[in-house]
Amino acid sequence: MPFAFYDLETTGRSAAFDHPLQFAAIHTDDDFNVLETVNLRCRLSPHVLPSPGALAVTGVSLDQITDPALPNWFEMMGEIRGIIERWSPSTWTGFNSLRFDDPMMRQSFFQTLQPQIYAMQFDGNTRLDVLPIMYAVHVLKPECFTWPLNGDGRLSFKLEDLAAANGFEDHIAHDALGDVRATIHLLDQVRARAPAVYTQFLQNRDKQHVHDLLRSGHPVQLIERFGGPPRSVIGVGCGFDANYASRGIVLDLARIDPRDLAAASVEDLVRLIGQSPKVVKPVKTNATPAVFALDDADPMIADRAAYVSSNVELQDRMGRAMAQHYAETYPPPGPDEEIKVENRIYDGFYSPADKDHLLRFQSCGTWEARVTLLDGFEDDRLHQLAIRMLFLERPDLLSEHMRSTASANLLARWTDDDAPKNGWSTFTSVEAELQEKETSGDLDALQVAELREFYADRRRRLEAIAAAG
Structure with a gap:
């Protein structure tokens, strides 16, 4: 399948209340040969106060973002919709895109009245994020890459640092087209240096593949990062959120023996989900997660995984507990609470x-x-x-x-x-x-x-x- 590498420069970091000022994308074949390049800009929408930090990072001037010769936000998003339709099906690929660019695109499609806010996921399109791929490479094949440090001596997973440390020269950072080219370079290097990681992520684009992996009862390795270096969780699929089937559940088998949960009530499991350190991990199966089959699990892990796999009732309770956890963590607004239209994007x-x-x-x-x-x-x-x-x-x-x-x-x-x-x-x-x-x-x-x-x-x-x- 072809790839559509893309990046945004925006008025700020809020998907709901900021908007893109620049959209750049490069369409390639599956060997990363360039098929088409686009680089679009729009002027600032009158309802947004741009963040000074965003303007400082991108280096754009006020004259640039208020240039009346530029298309407006509505017009640019309509042009992007046409590009997506023309390039479909493709794998829409970015760097930190699933956390930032993708939600920003959905909100912009919603707020500019495009007919399909999930355009990057429909019509055969899939999604890929190179940042979690780099986390996985750091855990599974660290010798394959040079890992840069920031000014504090800590690992840096910034795009500009990773790309420069691994052979990408003349990177124009925080320009959308420059960042797209750096992203292509990094993914190409993963394909060459860590092909098994690359292949697994391509498989994980398929939501059904991830579902099957979590249902298999086979031990899995989940790669995650929260501030420090990326880490590996050794676990097994333990059901799915009862209210949201695309949220799988992985139980950390190195931290807990699932037999200890045999008599646990749904309320007990809700408390377990909320405890720290986390032993229950949600996995969005439709977001190309960093989850891998673990073929060399030690006997203790294999035994615990087999117990969970055979205990459908535990999986059911865990699914109901996960649904309750999210309902309690993100309660619906009260009857008198005003809801901004931007926050109603997922109302139906x-x-x-x-x-x-x-x-x-x-x-x-x-x-x-x-x-x-x-x-x-x-x-x-x-x-x-x-x-x-x-x-x-x-x-x-x-x-x-x-x-x-x-x-x-x-x-x-x-x-x-x-x-x-x-x-x-x-x-x-x-x-x-x-x-x-x-x-x-x-x-x-x-x-x-x-x-x-x-x-x-x-x-x-x-x-x-x-x-x-």
Whole structure:
């Protein structure tokens, strides 16, 4: 299957409340020969305060992100959708993409009213992330690569460090196209130096393959990393989340004898899942996990795995416990709690009628025509997002009252000092970040002053529109 290597540069780190400014991708055959290269940019959406840290890292100027000659966010995401359709089926591959780029893409598809937010997973497409592949190589074949250290003498798994230490020269870091080329180089080196790891990850693109491995009762090796060096967990599949079939469960057999769980209730298992160090590991089977069959397990591990494999009732209890654990960890909002539309992305699939209406909304060509389509959505999320998109791109097509109300709501968001962690940027948060970046030397005094004026001007403009109503 061909590969589609891609990377984003964004306004910040929140998938729900930031957006891509640059999308770069290289389509290759399965030997990494380049078939097509794309490099797209869009201008800053009016509803987002870009993070000063993101601007400092990417090095883009305010003139670049506000260039009126660039397409808007809506237009760029529509072009990306067309590229995905043209390149399908492919393996969409990035570096830390499953944690960052992939959720950002889903949110951008959702918020710009694209008909399919899972475009990188449908129509035969699969996903691959080179960062967990590098974790696995470090554990299983460490001699195959040079492992760089950061300024504190600790292992660095940054793309620019790994690529440079292993033969990739002239890397333009934090430019999306430069990062794509570095990612291709690293995966090509894995294929050459650690072919068994490479082959296993290609197999793990198939969700059913991972399901079968976890159901097999065969001991497995799960590679993970939380801050320190990557580590290996020796365990066995022990059921699946009762509410989410794509979340498998691995029991760490080096830390616990499953026979000790014979009389454990679901509530006992919920507590076990929450304890530290973790002995119960969730595994997303549809996210190309770093899980491998272990062919040389010692007799104790093999015996414990056989016990779990034969104990369907334990697996069932563990599945119910995992579902309860997630329900308690991420409880649904209360009846009076406001839910931002961005956080409703997973509230349900669109109806066939709404998918058809989205296609009309995308293809009709003018914002004047899109105004006539606002009331045609069954899903209230889509109606809300369509109005917002019109406010962002053609506010003149909305009534003065609607413009004023939307501006007041956005101003309230930007001045909300109780914004959630990993939420949207506010005037308070960007000022704190400006001070931090000036102190660290990431931004000089002139850059900081320019950014302060930029944020102040955005506030003045929004206050004027809000006051007009």
